[in-house]
Amino acid sequence: MIRKAVIPAAGLGTRLLPATKSQPKEMLPVGRKPVIQYVVEELAAAGIKDILIITGHKKRSIEDHFDEDPTLQNASPELCPTASSMHVQLFYVRQSVPLGLGHAVNLAKDFTGDEDFVVALGDSIIHAAKPHELLIRMMKCHRHNSAAATIALERVSHEDVGKYGIAALEDDSTEVSRIIEIVEKPQVGEAPSNCAVAARYIFSPQIYGALSRITKGYGGEYQLTDAIQLLIRDGLPVFGVMLRDDEKRLDIGGFDTYFEAFFLLALTDPELGKHMLNWVKRWLQVIERQCR
C-alpha cells in the first residue's frame, strides 16, 4: 500500500511565457480546472493520503488553491475543492534554486522516509475514463517485482524522442517489462527506443542513494532519469508500465501540447462539449473560407 506521493511543481515554465509570467504553469486551467487539481485527484483516487508538493518562486497560488476559502463557504466541493474535500493532506517544500527534477525529488527524502512513494509531475494530466488506473497497475507491478523503480511509459514518434526520458525494454511486446537502459532526452539517432517516460513514477527509498551520486546532466541540471539509470546499472529491478491506448498523457509544458490539452478537455466537457464541437466546426468553415 503506497500512501505518499510527491508532485514536483517548481519548474519555471519559461516555454509558456507570458502566460506564466506571474502564475505557475501548474495553475493554468485545462477545461474547468487547473492542471495540478487533476494530478491531486488522480493521486487521491489511487489511495494516496499524503502529498508533498515541491514549489518554488511564484508558486504560492498552488497553496491557495487547495485551502479553505471563507468567502466561498456555501460553494460545493466541486466548485471549491480543498485538500480535506479530496481526503488528502498536502505538504509543501520549496526548491529555491532551479537545479532540475532530480534535485527536486531529493527534497522529498524526509517526507517519504523509508516508504515507497509515487512521483507525479505537476504539469502532466493522465486523461482517461479512470485516470488513476495507471497508478494502480504501476503499484501492482512495483509490489509484485519488489522493484526499486516503476515508471509509466508511452510510445512517441521517433522525431520526438529528444523531448523525453527514453527507456529500452527487455521485452518490447508486453505491457509490463524490465527496463534495461534509460537516457534523458537523447539525440534522435541515439535513442535506445521510442518508449518515453510519461510523468508518473514509483520509487523505493533506494532512489535517494542514486540521487546522491548523480552529477549535472542534460541541460546542466540534476536529472531524475540519470539516477534511475544508476539503479539499473546497480542491477536493481526497474520496471516500465505502458499507458494503454485509451490513456493519454496531456503535457502542458509548452503551448502546442497545452492548446491540445485544453481543446480535448473542452470538447469532452460533459456540459459544454457538444456546444464546443459545433463551435469548432463553424470556425473551421470560416477559417477554411479565409484560406481559399
Ligand code: G1P
Ligand atoms: C521530464 C523528465 C522526462 C520525462 C518528461 C515527461 O522532462 O525529465 O524524462 O519524459 O518529464 O514525463 P521535462 O518535460 O520536465 O523536460
